[in-house]
Amino acid sequence: MRIMRSFRKKFSGILLCFILFSGAFLSSAIAGDIAIFGDSQHNESIQRKVVQTVLSFKPSAVFRVGDNVDNGNDPAQWKLFKDINGPLLKAADYFPALGNHEEESPLYFDTFPFLDHKRWYSVEREGIHFIVLDSNSGLSSGSDQYNWLISDLKKIKEDVRFRIAIFHHPIFDVGVHGADEKRLGPILLPLLQRYRICAVFSGHDHNYQRFIYKGIYFIVTGGGGSNLYEQARKSPYLYKFEETYHFCLLSPRIYSLRIRIIGIDSHTIDDFTIHKE
Numbered sequence: 001m002r003i004m005r006s007f008r009k010k011f012s013g014i015l016l017c018f019i020l021f022s023g024a025f026l027s028s029a030i031a032g033d034i035a036i037f038g039d040s041q042h043n044e045s046i047q048r049k050v051v052q053t054v055l056s057f058k059p060s061a062v063f064r065v066g067d068n069v070d071n072g073n074d075p076a077q078w079k080l081f082k083d084i085n086g087p088l089l090k091a092a093d094y095f096p097a098l099g100n101h102e103e104e105s106p107l108y109f110d111t112f113p114f115l116d117h118k119r120w121y122s123v124e125r126e127g128i129h130f131i132v133l134d135s136n137s138g139l140s141s142g143s144d145q146y147n148w149l150i151s152d153l154k155k156i157k158e159d160v161r162f163r164i165a166i167f168h169h170p171i172f173d174v175g176v177h178g179a180d181e182k183r184l185g186p187i188l189l190p191l192l193q194r195y196r197i198c199a200v201f202s203g204h205d206h207n208y209q210r211f212i213y214k215g216i217y218f219i220v221t222g223g224g225g226s227n228l229y230e231q232a233r234k235s236p237y238l239y240k241f242e243e244t245y246h247f248c249l250l251s252p253r254i255y256s257l258r259i260r261i262i263g264i265d266s267h268t269i270d271d272f273t274i275h276k277e
Contacts, residue, residue, distance in 0.1 A: 032060025032126055035092070036166070037247035038203030040081075040224035041070035041101055046245055047084050047225035049264040054247050055087055056266065061125045062092045063132070065203035065221060066099025066168030073105045082111065095123060098134045099168040099203060120145050122152050126252045129160045131197075133167035135182050146187070153195040161276055162257050165192065165200045172218045174238055175205030176229045192216055198257070198274050201248065205229050208261055210240040210270060217274060221248050221261075240270050 035054045040047045054062065069077040088094060094112075098119060102108045109117050119134040131152060139145050156163060169182040171189070181204070192200065199217040206229045209220035218237075222229075223246040231241050242261075246269055251258040254276075261270040 033057055034061045034063065034125060034128070034250040034252070035059040035247050036063045036065065036201050036219075036250065037221050037224045038065030038097075038099065038168070039067045039206050039222035039226045040084075041067055041226045043225045043227070044080065044084065046264065050224050050245060050247060051084055051088055053262065053264050053266055055091060057249055057262070059092050059249070062088055062094050063130065063166055063201070064094075064096040064224075065166055065201055066097045066135075067101040067203060067222075067226070068096060068099070068108075068111075070101055072101060072103035072108055075107060078107050078111050093123075093125065095130065095132060097132045097166050097168055098136055100136060104136065120148060124160065127161040128250070128252055128257070129156050129163045131163070131165045133165065135167040135169040135184060135202075139182075139184060139187050141187070149191070153191065156195070161252065161254070162199075162274065163195065163197045165197050167200075167202055169204050170202035170209075170218065170220045171200070172209070172211040172213065172235060172237055173205050173220060174209060174231050174233050174235050174241060175207055175220070176232050177205050179233075179235075189213075196277065199259070207231070208240070208242040208244060208246050208269060209238065210261075210272070211235065211237040212239055213237045217259075217272075219248060219259075221246065223247070242269050244269060 069081050071077055096112055119137055122131045137145050171180050171185045173179050201219045201221055203222040205220050206222040206226045208223055211218040223244055228243045230243055245264045246261050249260045249262050257274040259272055260268055263269050
């Protein structure tokens with residue numbers, strides 16, 4: 001009897017480990033990939049290649065970091081945008097951020113009516129809390145956007161695995177635009193650290209850049225089709241720079257978030273993993 005009890009105890013432990021492992025594996029498998037990219041004002045053929053490549057990875061959601069068109073007040077450009085991005089708009093949830101080239105045009109909100117004229121908002125997909133901001137609008141302490149941001153950060157649920165911010169103008173940038181052009185760093189960096197934001201995605205500079213600052217990843221993903229920009233200076237926080245067309249592909253898992261940077265011929269430009277605290 002003692003031998004049987006010992007066997008059952010060991011077998012139960014093995015079975016429990018198998019169930020837990022299987023559950024983790026299944027949960028990891030069902031999480032959908034998420035694409036992020038921006039700055040597609042020019043080069044229609046390149047834009048189409050980017051969209052086609054994104055589609056080939058079958059993302060469940062797509063986030064844009066701004067500058068979807070060159071002139072936000074031109075209806076013809078929005079018509080072309082819909083034609084190029086139509087397959088993505090149908091295949092995945094599509095979440096845009098305002099860039100400077102949208103020109104605060106009402107055509108932007110006509111194109112994305114689900115926004116209900118919101119310039120900043122948050123959504124949760126695949127266990128990730130995404131905060132989409134408008135870097136063209138005021139973010140100083142006491143502004144409407146700042147007050148909303150504080151409120152949203154405080155309401156993030158503890159079971160959310162990762163927290164990501166998206167806005168057009170980057171805080172860190174070694175391209176042709178000035179570093180922290182909108183002076184967002186002094187305002188946002190303390191909040192990003194306090195509320196455990198793991199990554200920030202921006203555009204504006206037409207290239208790929210990866211920085212790490214105090215444990216937070218800062219990604220510039222402006223390779224959606226516009227004319228590319230070269231590197232103009234150095235930064236102690238820069239880990240990777242590529243003057244190339246691309247998009248970011250996020251693969252969320254239970255305890256990690258893999259981020260691959262994919263070129264328009266589907267090759268991997270960069271590949272790194274953020275681990276849950």
